Amino acid sequence: MPEFLTAAEHRTLAAACDRLIPPVDGHPGAAALGVADYVDGLLGAFTVDPPRIWAGGPFSGRAGGDPGFRRFLPLTPMEELAWRTRIEGSQGDPAREFNGPVVGWQARYRAGLAALGADFAEQDPDEQDRRLAADPEFRSLCYEHACEGAYAAPEYGGNRAGGGWRAIGFPGDSQPRGYTEAEVSGRA
Amino acid sequence: MRDFDAIVVGTGPGGATAAQVLAEAGRSVCMLEKGANHLLALDAPYGPLGHVSNDELKFTRRHFLGPDPLLEPRTFRGDESGGDHEFVGDVNNLPSTVGGGGFHADGKLPRFREEDFCARSTLGPVDGADVVDWPFGYAELEPFYTEAERLVGVAGDHTANPFAAWRSGPYPMPPGPDMFCATLTTAAAERLGYHPYRAPTGVNSVEYDGRPACNNCGFCADFGCPIEAKGDPVGMLRAALRTGRTEIRPGVRVTEIVLDATGRRARGVRYVDAAGEPGEVHAETVVVAAGAFETPRLLARSGVGNPDVVGRYLMYHLQTLVLGLFPFRLHAYKGRSVTHLMDDPIVPDAAALAAAHQAGLPYARGGIVEHGGAGLPILEALHLPPGEAHSRAMLESVMRDRMAAFTMQGEDLPQAGNRIDDDPRVRDAWGRPAGRVTYTPHRHDVVAATHWAPRLEAVMREAGAHTTFWVTSPTLRENLRPGADPTPRSRHIMGTARMGTDPRTSVCDPGQRCWDVENVVVTDSSVFPTSTGYGPTLTIVATALRAARLVVG
Numbered sequence: 257m258p259e260f261l262t263a264a265e266h267r268t269l270a271a272a273c274d275r276l277i278p279p280v281d282g283h284p285g286a287a288a289l290g291v292a293d294y295v296d297g298l299l300g301a302f303t304v305d306p307p308r309i310w311a312g313g314p315f316s317g318r319a320g321g322d323p324g325f326r327r328f329l330p331l332t333p334m335e336e337l338a339w340r341t342r343i344e345g346s347q348g349d350p351a352r353e354f355n356g357p358v359v360g361w362q363a364r365y366r367a368g369l370a371a372l373g374a375d376f377a378e379q380d381p382d383e384q385d386r387r388l389a390a391d392p393e394f395r396s397l398c399y400e401h402a403c404e405g406a407y408a409a410p411e412y413g414g415n416r417a418g419g420g421w422r423a424i425g426f427p428g429d430s431q432p433r434g435y436t437e438a439e440v441s442g443r444a
Numbered sequence: 445m446r447d448f449d450a451i452v453v454g455t456g457p458g459g460a461t462a463a464q465v466l467a468e469a470g471r472s473v474c475m476l477e478k479g480a481n482h483l484l485a486l487d488a489p490y491g492p493l494g495h496v497s498n499d500e501l502k503f504t505r506r507h508f509l510g511p512d513p514l515l516e517p518r519t520f521r522g523d524e525s526g527g528d529h530e531f532v533g534d535v536n537n538l539p540s541t542v543g544g545g546g547f548h549a550d551g552k553l554p555r556f557r558e559e560d561f562c563a564r565s566t567l568g569p570v571d572g573a574d575v576v577d578w579p580f581g582y583a584e585l586e587p588f589y590t591e592a593e594r595l596v597g598v599a600g601d602h603t604a605n606p607f608a609a610w611r612s613g614p615y616p617m618p619p620g621p622d623m624f625c626a627t628l629t630t631a632a633a634e635r636l637g638y639h640p641y642r643a644p645t646g647v648n649s650v651e652y653d654g655r656p657a658c659n660n661c662g663f664c665a666d667f668g669c670p671i672e673a674k675g676d677p678v679g680m681l682r683a684a685l686r687t688g689r690t691e692i693r694p695g696v697r698v699t700e701i702v703l704d705a706t707g708r709r710a711r712g713v714r715y716v717d718a719a720g721e722p723g724e725v726h727a728e729t730v731v732v733a734a735g736a737f738e739t740p741r742l743l744a745r746s747g748v749g750n751p752d753v754v755g756r757y758l759m760y761h762l763q764t765l766v767l768g769l770f771p772f773r774l775h776a777y778k779g780r781s782v783t784h785l786m787d788d789p790i791v792p793d794a795a796a797l798a799a800a801h802q803a804g805l806p807y808a809r810g811g812i813v814e815h816g817g818a819g820l821p822i823l824e825a826l827h828l829p830p831g832e833a834h835s836r837a838m839l840e841s842v843m844r845d846r847m848a849a850f851t852m853q854g855e856d857l858p859q860a861g862n863r864i865d866d867d868p869r870v871r872d873a874w875g876r877p878a879g880r881v882t883y884t885p886h887r888h889d890v891v892a893a894t895h896w897a898p899r900l901e902a903v904m905r906e907a908g909a910h911t912t913f914w915v916t917s918p919t920l921r922e923n924l925r926p927g928a929d930p931t932p933r934s935r936h937i938m939g940t941a942r943m944g945t946d947p948r949t950s951v952c953d954p955g956q957r958c959w960d961v962e963n964v965v966v967t968d969s970s971v972f973p974t975s976t977g978y979g980p981t982l983t984i985v986a987t988a989l990r991a992a993r994l995v996v997g
């Protein structure tokens with residue numbers, strides 16, 4: 257169940273991101289990589305405490321050690337102000353408007369997905385591309401987040417089961433194992 | 445009333461070094477740091493907190509180490525014709541966190557050369573620049589360089605660089621392993637007559653100072669070290685804490701240096717703490733090591749330092765990035781980001797001198813060339829266009845796994861017009877004016893970059909690259925597309941409170957004390973009179989050691 261997006265918005269977003277990072281032979285598309293879950297996790301970051309902003313450390317468990325990435329880190333009050341402003345917008349709060357009002361990502365996604373249309377996921381790729389091209393700013397926002405969601409650590413909700421990394425031949429976080437001298441200096 | 449013997453503003457390499465010297469000499473030290481603490485426990489035995497990780501998103505996209513540009517925007521303009529500013533956002537942001545920028549740097553720590561301390565008297569003046577000699581020479585700094593290498597823990601080979609200055613002994617540790625891509629590019633460079641060498645690096649190659657050897661995890665530049673194999677500045681901070689006389693207060697933003705009635709002595713500093721509460725703390729000595737961006741702003745706001753000079757002579761390095769695309773994978777995601785350097789562009793050969801003379805310059809000095817690989821996947825992805833081309837390019841990894849990179853850190857000549865001041869319109873979340881940069885590189889810097897770029901491309905081709913290209917940072921004005929980021933990406937910031945022998949033309953005296961308020965001592969790269977073509981950090985530590993020793997007598 258999505259945290260911020262409605263099920264319908266989630267479906268539209270997954271389809272939209274799949275046009276930005278489409279599946280090709282050997283590389284799953286954004287939808288299969290869970291990019292919409294990543295964006296939803298970001299938009300709903302403050303529904304959990306500590307918020308889903310900074311994964312913990314020092315290790316994920318993938319290369320040994322305890323799975324510390326799963327324990328998100330708490331934010332200071334000012335860091336929370338920044339991330340809430342980014343996500344929720346300034347909403348008239350003077351503390352968030354020291355350089356003027358800020359439209360948050362939640363509102364931008366809500367409006368942008370609505371503009372793509374409730375039937376977006378059912379359209380053919382050309383029509384989907386046409387609708388995406390109509391709002392270049394929203395398309396760039398989706399693309400930026402799709403790049404993050406496809407290749408960030410899976411603890412943030414995307415890069416499902418490390419599939420983004422596997423496709424591109426990137427092993428991901430390597431601590432505490434690291435690499436041997438032969439692995440660093442050798443050709444392979 | 446005095447709460448501590450010394451206050452240190454900033455916990456980066458400069459502040460940490462000063463704190464260690466002062467505390468070990470028996471002084472009580474209060475370190476104030478505006479950023480949060482993710483580095484080490486502040487109670488004995490001061491172990492790691494476990495917040496640092498191999499996490500590209502957290503460190504490079506989500507401002508984990510601060511400053512968050514939304515809370516603390518900075519602005520930039522090339523010159524006055526840009527109006528109040530041309531750009532608002534992240535301008536040369538070094539981490540704002542306990543440990544400062546040392547924390548996430550990859551720690552290439554070469555020394556400067558003898559000539560760098562006396563460029564004016566040995567190389568002569570350059571039109572449009574204020575090249576000056578340093579108030580002391582290499583020979584005076586050499587013992588402090590040796591001590592700095594020991595404190596941080598530098599691994600290197602003292603015989604490897606034919607251009608290096610003389611030194612009194614070897615490095616504390618042997619060099620770590622060579623990255624595969626660097627084995628190709630260094631061999632090619634040697635074939636073309638250049639002199640690459642294993643980079644002296646502040647990373648343990650063996651267990652050192654109670655911290656383990658590096659395991660080549662690959663998340664080095666831009667990341668903290670999850671296993672503490674990097675010593676800068678955790679080594680100095682821990683040493684300062686272990687004396688039992690140092691207190692580190694994170695989240696405390698110093699707003700002003702408080703002067704006594706004469707205006708000639710500092711009594712302490714005023715600050716705002718993490719809860720937003722104002723406060724004051726008093727001490728005999730105030731060490732300012734807020735980094736070369738914030739230090740001049742703090743001095744200017746407090747009425748400390750020659751007002752004609754504070755904030756001026758801002759220098760970076762003009763970075764020339766030469767990229768080579770290879771027909772096979774280079775796996776530069778393993779290792780310490782950069783494992784080799786070469787100094788050839790720093791010591792002009794006949795061709796570089798000819799290029800300089802043709803441009804009407806007495807000389808053109810480039811900088812160290814870092815032999816390294818490309819970035820990580822999110823960065824690669826963001827550089828690609830969306831659509832099928834994205835997925836196909838990511839599969840092949842042309843711009844990451846098949847790319848090698850040279851970064852030349854070209855010397856930037858000091859100019860009075862390049863400066864840091866307050867932006868009249870943009871504010872931070874605390875209601876204070878944002879810092880503003882006004883900066884255009886000198887013609888000298890551009891001539892050196894354009895001279896060396898094609899030569900470095902030739903090295904890339906010799907190493908096996910089928911395609912090469914180069915860019916500079918900052919982008920040269922004539923190549924800047926509308927809407928593109930005009931700011932220098934350099935994180936080497938220097939010169940904004942220059943030291944010298946004449947109080948009329950400098951901010952600090954040769955002991956790095958402010959001429960007008962002697963118990964304010966600056967121990968960061970603000971004091972550098974010239975930028976040289978080397979990374980600044982080892983010299984920050986060495987000069988901070990010297991300045992702090994002068995304080996304790």
Ligand SMILES: Cc1cc2nc3c(=O)[nH]c(=O)nc-3n(C[C@H](O)[C@H](O)[C@H](O)COP(=O)(O)OP(=O)(O)OC[C@H]3O[C@@H](n4cnc5c(N)ncnc54)[C@H](O)[C@@H]3O)c2cc1C
Nearest residue numbers: 454456457458478540544545549552698735968979980981
């Ligand atoms: C990715 C990367 C790689 C790098 N690699 C190298 C390299 O290989 N070699 C090299 O020589 N250099 C390198 N550097 C540069 C190096 O990090 C800096 O030169 C160094 O950190 C500067 O040290 P400093 O102590 O002067 O200031 P900083 O490290 O910037 O520390 C200043 C501290 O002061 C704090 N502060 C500022 N204002 C206030 C205030 N008003 N109140 C309280 N606290 C305040 C800041 O929050 C900060 O923590 C690299 C930098 C980066 C980003």
Ligand code: SF4
Nearest residue numbers: 658659661662664669
């Ligand atoms: S490469 Fe080595 S020094 Fe750098 S972060 Fe990894 S383990 Fe630490």
